[in-house]
Amino acid sequence: MTAGFLEPLLADGAAAAGGQSAWLADVREHAIQQLARDGMPGPRSEAWKYSSLRALAQRRYQRGDDDAKARAIAPTLLDLPGIDGPRLVFVNGAFREDLSNIPAIDGLRMQALSSLLESEPDSLQPYLARSYDDGSDVFARLNTALAFDGPVIRVAAGKRIDPVVHLVMVGAEATSELAWQLxxxxxxxxxxxxxxxxxxxxxxxxxxxxxxxxxxxxxxxARLDMLQIQHSAESSSLVRRTEADLGVEGHFELRSIEAGAQWMRHDLVVRLEGDRSRFTSRGVFALRNRQHSDTRLDVRHIARDTACDIVWRGVADQRSRGVFHGAITVESGADGSDAQLSNKNLLLSEQAEIDTQPVLEIHADEVKAAHGATVGQLDESALFYLRTRGLSVDEARSMLTLAFCRVAFDSIENEVLREHIDTLLLDRLPIMSDGSTDAGSIE
Structure with a gap:
């Protein structure tokens, strides 16, 4: 399945990404050859079993946006309540210095990849030279072949950065449908x-x-606390891959909210490489209309006494579909690991669907591990109780749904930001009984 989607994007080969060093040109060319050889995964690919790429493979997008730096963006679109500090903005995959805020902060470097490719390309080689040899990683290959911009954030050793760094990725209107890489x-x-x-x-x-x-x-x-708010236009499609490698006693705490895009996929790959490193994940996907969301976690315990604590919630209304795959692997020698995964889901409509698959693979001794997953509906007795207190059916459903989702962000200390997330989810789910328009689907 190469024709259609990939062909116009890969036209002109590695030169499509612009000027680059020799090593990067080789890396890009290798990725392009892999894409040309393997194309896009078909229905027999286990990684894409629940998210067919057939319809996407037939779509034709324009590569990048030549006018990204000139597109008018309302400043209010970039605002996030409770957050006012350093900010990097990218519009249709291109850095916008005029919309960004890059103050001088000791120990913090905020730069655009496009700038570093010109001034310090070799400093990026440990990252950009990574090869993706599994055919299911088609979009990682595509990104390797074509990405020319994106945020580069570096914190010097021993520095604790107090202001919250805000990365904003904007999808702006254009005369044609675009495909951008970051x-x-x-x-x-x-x-x-x-x-x-x-x-x-x-x-x-x-x-x-x-x-x-x-x-x-x-x-x-070291420690990274990260909040991902995915609230893209509901008519768009978005694929993301987040990779994290942790050193000795490194700590990565990630909260994720998947609420936008018509068709979305998020691969989260975490490697606990240092002894006593820890990964904590709290997430929720909230879907309506014909939205399709596919979340895949791949957490690997490599060193001793490592820990992961994963709690995700899913909500699907109308004819939407959610997919969750949570895989934890404890490799040989990773004794003393503690791995916990929980995924609970709500169906708010008879036409909605959620597929969940927790997986544990253990190759070490003295390991503590547990996983579980459920798919159900709102508690009728709780709905009845709230209605006896004067709430309408829609109000009761909204209140219970929000309480169910709050596990992803109830520990956020910024009250203004937390209230904004409440509002975002309440605005989306559940759909009110007077109905709503159908955004369409790529499937």
């Missing part, structure tokens, strides 16, 4: 700390395809 790099030095927000938004009506790959390195005794 490559993000986040480096947290030894004993350093950073709080980061990745914020996806979009103008209504645009049907672009976004592909973002973020590579995170957390050194020994």
């Amino acid at each position: 490559r993000g790099i986040v480096e947290i030095g030894e004993r350093a700390k950073l709080t980061l927000i990745e914020h996806h938004i979009g103008e209504d009506g645009q049907r672009h395809f976004g592909n973002q790959l973020t590579q995170i390195s957390i050194a020994a005794h």
